[in-house]
Amino acid sequence: MISENLKAKLKTLPSAPGVYFHKNQKGEVIYVGKAAVLKNRVRQYFQNTEKDPKTEALVAEIFDTDWIVVETEMDALFLESEMIKRYMPQWNILLRDDKTVSYVRIDMNNPVPYVSTTRNPLDDGATYIGPFYAKNTIIKALRILRKIFPFYEKPYDGKKTLNSDLGLTPGIEIGKTTPKDYKKSLRFLIRYLNGDREKLIVDLEKQMKAAASLGNFEEAARLRDEYFGLKGLKRKIVFSDKEFLDLSSDQALLELKQLLNLKDPPRRIEGYDISHISGSNTVASMVVFQNGASDRTAYRKFKIKSSKNDDTASMYEVIFRRLKHSEWSFPDLIILDGAVPQLSAVIHLLEQAHIPVIGRNKSGDHTRNADVNVIIPVRQSDGSYIYQSQLYSNDSHLAKLIARIDEESHRFAITYHRQLRSKQLLGR
Structure with a gap:
């Protein structure tokens, strides 16, 4: 049975994305989760519907719930990841299979790097970004970003594919770009994934104008596409820009x-x-x-x-x-x-x-x-x-x-x- 105080609190849940914190009677955070719509997701825990035994045991321990509202579901993804690392809640470990934790892997030491996701980061000199606690969400994010920063998703073999025609690869295989310029683009992608969104847009604009002033019009065009691509994303996907959070x-x-x-x-x-x-x-x-x-x-x-x-x-x-x-x-x-x-x-x-x-x-x-x-x-x-x-x-x-x-x-x-x-x- 949930308390009257918690019942009243649940009625104030907003219809917005965010991260929620289930707490026990001692005030300890026992579970952190994210939601596209907080009102719908959090209330599900307390509805009289059939639940698996682990979830039933979690609900039995919940004494209070708090939440932080964010602007997009993608912001909730990154904030949830950070808060799980901060609190290490016992029920996140019990309810989540380790397979759901993913990292983005890019080996910049490779002559032609490719972008992949993995559950097990290695000490192999590659760049790992994460962990992320929802693999499907990060895959969707990469799918969107690939249209702006084309990349290979498998080891490069020099063969043309349908993705070459669709503009989803950098096009080294068709002479569209060079490995050196491809790596420049990947560094932008890494910056974006790491949260350097606003500064990256400013830097792209500066580099675009500099390339045009030097007469390097192909480079200026590539930077222009990336610049306007990021500007066009607006609120579709936001990584780690948490200035809007209610402290x-x-x-x-x-x-x-x-x-x-x-x-x-x-x-x-x-x-x-x-x-x-x-x-x-x-x-x-x-x-x-x-x-x-x-x-x-x-x-x-x-x-x-x-x-x-x-x-x-x-x-x-x-x-x-x-x-x-x-x-x-x-x-x-x-x-x-x-x-x-x-x-x-x-x-x-x-x-x-x-x-x-x-x-x-x-x-x-x-x-x-x-x-x-x-x-x-x-x-x-x-x-x-x-x-x-x-x-x-x-x-x-x-x-x-x-x-x-x-x-x-x-x-x-x-x-x-x-x-x-x-x-x-x-x-x-």
Whole structure:
């Protein structure tokens, strides 16, 4: 039996696409789902219709439901993916077969790459975009985007096919383009899939005009087709552009606003981590979360130039270098992997830039089960700082978000460090 409060809440569900969060009596998120029409999808759980045993067990645990409204079903696809990664709800694991998780794979090291989907990303040097939790939706998206950025969906064999005539391949097999220009187009596709939609359209327009001014009319025509193709998509398909999200719906962002006494919930959060082994190949990562969701197009990596075996000095260097990049939007909050030493090293830099910062002290524990110990600088009347420690249970909304950002910054730093080590071992 559902409560009267939940019954009343369900009556307010909108007829719009979005992501919904089923919660248990403790307030824990136990299932995240997406819907083309929230009102129809969420109410289905509570209708007296026959359900499979797993779904019946899920419904029996639901005490409350929240939701976030988005503009398109495609936005719901990407937001659902991010929120599942943040909360790792038990019932998403129980109800979803792993086969439903898909990645888009493009191997740019291949002389003539092709675009495919896979359930199992490998450490093979290819570009993987995802995961996506609805394979059919991402396949539909690729079908639309292929009309703008033609690509091969199978290994290239040089043979003409019907897709060549339909303009769905780049046409290398008929002399329409070259592998080099094809790869340029694929880089645009990757940017779009990663969420760099608005900037990509601006860049395409600039490149189109530049090519025309230089008399390279074939290149200008190709860029024109891509530019107007993307403009024409409008709201048919939108990837990871979450500026329209109602931030008040994200409990973790609200908790950060209250904790740090911010004027508004932090729209852009940057996370930083340092990685090295005994001071060799020291690197730093910068990951970006827009409105609580990862924005991989804005990630940056740094090869540390100064002290190689001093995390505090390395953190100072990366923040110092980052602040020089005014062309990157400045964040509303920075989260460092570290405690008082790292915060003390950068606090005055960030104070001058008017950017709040906190640290996460986890003593090397990057697992999802680790509690989140937040270190907060508090400015004293004499201009000095004291550092307050606040421990959050790993099942709280704020802890889930900070752990997700930490996990991404750690993963991104480790990946770059391994790349440098591999090059060093290979003598490149």
